[in-house]
Amino acid sequence: MMDTEIRSIAQAKARIARAKYQTIASSGQHSIIVDEPTVLGGGDTGMGPFGLLLSSLGSCTIITLRMYIDRKMWVVDEISIELEAFAVEGGHLIQSKIDFKGDLTTEQISRLLTIANSCPIHKVLAGNITMENALA
Secondary structure, eight states, X not given: OOSSOOOOOOOXXXXXXXXXXXXXXXXXXXXXXXXXXXXXTSOOOSBOHXXXXXXXXXXXXXXXXHHHHHHHTOEEEEEEEEEEEEEETTEEEEEEEEEEEEEOOHHHHHHHHHHHTTSHXXXXXXXXXXXXXXXX
């Protein structure tokens, strides 16, 4: 472990039985089904793990943008984001396209694209991550 103070920011659980590869993922009071597509041997009963990761990033990004827009009292009726992940040599690439429906200047849009990079999930994915596995 690191020498700095460690504080929990989220908890999650996942459980899989014999149904290939249907998993129940939960956090707090909420649960979702995660599965693999049929081409990978799953039942396609829920989002795949990569889709779930992109959904987490996309949701966090537009929530961060909405908070900033509301604080600035800018007029934006809707924010949408489309994300796609690619396997590239040496790692992965995630591309996102953000759309704003509202009354924004070019400068405001430029600022919002910068703010999108400050979403906490973006920071985790772009940063240095340490992961540890242990037997329960």
